[in-house]
Amino acid sequence: MSRQRLLDQCPRAYFFRYYAGWNGWLVQAPRRSRIAYRLSKLTGLDAVFGQEMDRRAREIEWAAREGRPLPGPKELEARTRATLNAVWVSSKDRSVFEESPKSTIMLRSVYMSEDAEPDISRVKNKISPCIEALLSLDHWDRLSMCWREGSVTIPDFAHFFLNGVKVFAAADLAYVHEGTLYVMDWKTGKESEDDDTQVLISTYSLRENDEVFRGLPVQATVHYLARGQSLRVQIPDDEQAQVEAVVEEGVLRMRRYLRDPEGNIPLDEEDFPQRETGLCRYCNFMLLCKAN
């Protein structure tokens, strides 16, 4: 879904992210590939914060499962702030990042020498409300009755195959309680039109990969933590047909940009239009794009 979303936002950014940086991790790669690869590793404070909320949710899950008191908001906030501060510090060393972009976290705003203050203040303002909202969810009450039962492992690169296409889709958390499969995503930013589709596909992925889940009723939810609201996602009776339609439509759009679909060889860079919108100011690849 993130790949399709980027293609929709700007085909040229999609080219930089998925093709220009290929092999860019190799020292002998062309300079432009190395730059594209490096830029693809830049991140934002909002994204780091989102990952931290995933970690906090796992910590709460295991405290609940093991019958320990749930960590309090102050403890969770302190851990979150510590990581955000560490990311800020690690972003100060440009040369370390340039030598090893995969293993060094670098904030986009710092790397681009932009004013990071708006990002910092936006994320700071989200920490407490998001943690309060996370702690208030009723999942923890259920999980406190589960011990280790009903735990669902979600691999880092969870995926399934549909008509020969590998589709990456991972829920943020899932578990089984009293015969129901609970699947959810956390959102710490704005809602997107396809949030429900994303959860639908993650649920499908879980059930495709483990037949134990197939016959179970599902409660799928998107939790918008910053505003303390939740969206219940209905799993339709024709779930497979709907997932197939979304995936096939996305694959078709991506294949239009391939010269050789079998070899995954893209068209030329110029064939990927630059779509200049307000999103350009957040684009990792602005340096390459504007250099044309």
Ligand code: SF4
């Ligand atoms: S700067 Fe704008 S036009 Fe250029 S790649 Fe990024 S989003 Fe696309």
